[in-house]
Amino acid sequence: MSWQTIQGTVNSQDGGVSPAPPRIDAPAAQQPAGRRGPFSGLSGSRQQQLAGWLFLAPAILYVLFAFATPIVYNVVLSFEHDSLSTIGSISAPWAGLSNYTAMFNDPIAKSAIVHTLIFTVGSLVGQFIIGLSLALLFSTRFPGRTVARSLVIVPWLVPLIVTGVMFRFMFQQEGGAINQVLVGTGLVHNPVDWLGTTNYALLTVTIANIWLGVPFFTLLLYSALQEVPAEVKEAAMIDGASAWQRLRLVTIPIILPVIEITVLLGFVFTVKVFDLVIGMTGGGPANATQLISTWSYALGFQQFNFGEAAALNNVLLVAALVCSPLYLFLSRDQLRRSSGAAR
Amino acid sequence: MSFLQKKTAVRWLSTLVAFTAVAIMLFPIYSIIVASFESTVTLFSTNFHFFPYHPTLANYKTVVLGTQSGPAGSVTTTGSQLGNVLTSLEIALGTTLLTLVISVPAAYALAKYRMRTTIFFIGALLLAQIVPSIVLATSLFAILLKVHLVNTLPGVIIADGTYAVPFGILVLRAFMFSLPNELMHSARVDGASEWQTFRMIVIPLARSAIVTVAVFAFLAGWGDFIFALTTLNGASFEPITLGIYSFLGNYQANWGAVMAAGVVALVPASVLLVIAQRYIATGLTAGAVKG
Numbered sequence: 001m002s003w004q005t006i007q008g009t010v011n012s013q014d015g016g017v018s019p020a021p022p023r024i025d026a027p028a029a030q031q032p033a034g035r036r037g038p039f040s041g042l043s044g045s046r047q048q049q050l051a052g053w054l055f056l057a058p059a060i061l062y063v064l065f066a067f068a069t070p071i072v073y074n075v076v077l078s079f080e081h082d083s084l085s086t087i088g089s090i091s092a093p094w095a096g097l098s099n100y101t102a103m104f105n106d107p108i109a110k111s112a113i114v115h116t117l118i119f120t121v122g123s124l125v126g127q128f129i130i131g132l133s134l135a136l137l138f139s140t141r142f143p144g145r146t147v148a149r150s151l152v153i154v155p156w157l158v159p160l161i162v163t164g165v166m167f168r169f170m171f172q173q174e175g176g177a178i179n180q181v182l183v184g185t186g187l188v189h190n191p192v193d194w195l196g197t198t199n200y201a202l203l204t205v206t207i208a209n210i211w212l213g214v215p216f217f218t219l220l221l222y223s224a225l226q227e228v229p230a231e232v233k234e235a236a237m238i239d240g241a242s243a244w245q246r247l248r249l250v251t252i253p254i255i256l257p258v259i260e261i262t263v264l265l266g267f268v269f270t271v272k273v274f275d276l277v278i279g280m281t282g283g284g285p286a287n288a289t290q291l292i293s294t295w296s297y298a299l300g301f302q303q304f305n306f307g308e309a310a311a312l313n314n315v316l317l318v319a320a321l322v323c324s325p326l327y328l329f330l331s332r333d334q335l336r337r338s339s340g341a342a343r
Numbered sequence: 344m345s346f347l348q349k350k351t352a353v354r355w356l357s358t359l360v361a362f363t364a365v366a367i368m369l370f371p372i373y374s375i376i377v378a379s380f381e382s383t384v385t386l387f388s389t390n391f392h393f394f395p396y397h398p399t400l401a402n403y404k405t406v407v408l409g410t411q412s413g414p415a416g417s418v419t420t421t422g423s424q425l426g427n428v429l430t431s432l433e434i435a436l437g438t439t440l441l442t443l444v445i446s447v448p449a450a451y452a453l454a455k456y457r458m459r460t461t462i463f464f465i466g467a468l469l470l471a472q473i474v475p476s477i478v479l480a481t482s483l484f485a486i487l488l489k490v491h492l493v494n495t496l497p498g499v500i501i502a503d504g505t506y507a508v509p510f511g512i513l514v515l516r517a518f519m520f521s522l523p524n525e526l527m528h529s530a531r532v533d534g535a536s537e538w539q540t541f542r543m544i545v546i547p548l549a550r551s552a553i554v555t556v557a558v559f560a561f562l563a564g565w566g567d568f569i570f571a572l573t574t575l576n577g578a579s580f581e582p583i584t585l586g587i588y589s590f591l592g593n594y595q596a597n598w599g600a601v602m603a604a605g606v607v608a609l610v611p612a613s614v615l616l617v618i619a620q621r622y623i624a625t626g627l628t629a630g631a632v633k634g
Contacts, residue, residue, distance in 0.1 A: 048537060049456070049458075051456070051537035051538070052452045052456030052457075052458055053452070053458075054448075055451055055452035055541070056448070056449050056452040056453070056458075058444065058445045058448065058449065059445050059446065059448075059449030059464075059508070059512060060464075062445050062508060063467065063468070063471065063508075066479070066483070066501060066502070066504060067467075067471045067479070067505065070478070070479045070481075070482040070483045071474065071478070071479075071482070073482040073485060073486060074481060074482040077481070077482060077485065087484070087485045087488065134364060137357060137360060137361055137364070138361065140354075140357055141354065142354040142355070142357035142358045142361065143354065143355065143358050144358050144361070144362065145357075145358075145361065148358075148364075150620055151365045151368070151369060152364075152365055152368055153623065154368070154369060154372065154616065155369075155371075155372070157562065157612035157613075157616060158372065158566075158609060158612065159566030159568070159584055159609075159612070160566060161566075161568040161584045161587055161608075162375075162566075162584075162587065162608050162609065163371070165375075165587060165591060165601050165602075165605055166371040166372065166374065166375050166605065167371060168591075169375065169598065169601075169602070170371055170374055174389045175386070175388055175390060175391050177370070177374050177391045177393070180390065180391045211368070214368065215368075268472070268473050271475060272475030272476055272477065274476065274477055274568075274569050275569060275584075278588075292477075293476075296477050296478075297477060297569075297572075297573075300481045301484075301573055301576070306485070310481060310482070313475075313477060313478040313481055313482075314478075316475050316477065316478055317474065317475065317478050320473045320474065320475055321470070321473060323473075324469075324470055324473060327469065327470075328466060328469060328470075331469050
């Protein structure tokens, strides 16, 4: 760690309030070898500062327009009575907390929150178990593993609405592949109405979402497993640890940071699932698969009750952002690098 | 059985298990490809055929030509996906262009210029990736309405950029951070301006990361459904994702057309998987965000 690194870190911890550390204006060519501080010599003139800001300007404008404004506006909307005729103007009547009380008295909104929770937890458990199993399998040597590994990411590339209709087709009661296999193998007697009954529909969309997330979990956990030193596993083997013990006591603790960030990102992806459910069930039957995202869409764009939709959106946003301190903490390497720390 | 034979047997067993898993993972895709060649009669029978039963191109004909309805003399054609494929391509390429124009210079600024705001900006981008699309969609609709961009291509492209811009900046920044500063120094010593250094040194060196981001932005724009659904709901054009949704119908899906259009929607992803697989895997492990 060079001195610039330490200073950079200190500076960031002060939140930039302290005076900036002395800058190095000498060209890097004159610096001793090995002194390759990330910003050495690049921070010199005001012209360069200006260039930096100009390079950043489009991104700042875009983030303000496409992220900051909508998020703020969503809060505003949630306190207004909006219809399709007032949504485009700024002066909609003030609604106070009525959108929020309406939302919490709306049985469908409440059940959508519960469904989102079940759907998310169920998906993550399934994705993690299957993803880790596949990652472990692909870490062993066997003929054809490169091909198998590259094929496993294919589901991730399918447009989500297509995934939705694929599963809707497969889980049809009549003429669906799933029932055909289940009846054919004698596992069930009569075809199950997977998507037409309230008992099974949420389970079915969760299964589809597990399928969707497995490639992501597999690939991330697989690359983490490549970092586990072979000597550590061999040492555990020599000490007589069983395969299960090696996994639980050696491998998993080593890849834990990656597991954490993968599950966290998986959580973030899953709470916002929309296309898949719209394609499979449209939220039905009888709102049995209505998630926060799909109900918010129905409220806003089908019933034009933008106020309650915005209130529900804010619940979703809070749910997604609840984990943000943890997310930022787990991404601390990326943040630390931003302040000039050693990589 | 000797030790070596046993080991070989275990390996082939692994192959068997792995390819069974892969087959299960790919089966849904296989099933729509098979179904896209089935006749309507077969699709609405009580049996699913694991192999094409009476293969026909009728569904693809529907997808290309649309379906004709109405009284003689005023026949209207609806549902042709040719225009929709073009619209999807325009949206996907527009999203790619927007993402690159914004994220390549921004990533360079965040990687190689000392700015006090860097850490806040990166934190903001990490958080931006978390924001659910439906949250953005509701109020972006209102905002785009105000600036008269609802039902326009630029409007939906700006909305689709929310998938790819934060991801693009973060991935590119991580990559550019690892470029040695000496390269940029020597360009400056040789009298290159900041812009020339960026264009002639940084962009060529960051090519592979730029391709990764471009592939992701393209797929995000191509596969987008939610922003097309919300910002293009009164437009005279629609992307193929909305076309598929229309085929689903309110009561009874037109399965044949849904399947064929779904297969068409898979084409760009398949092409990219073949020609840019390396970049896709890189992007996924970089913490790609989808949806």
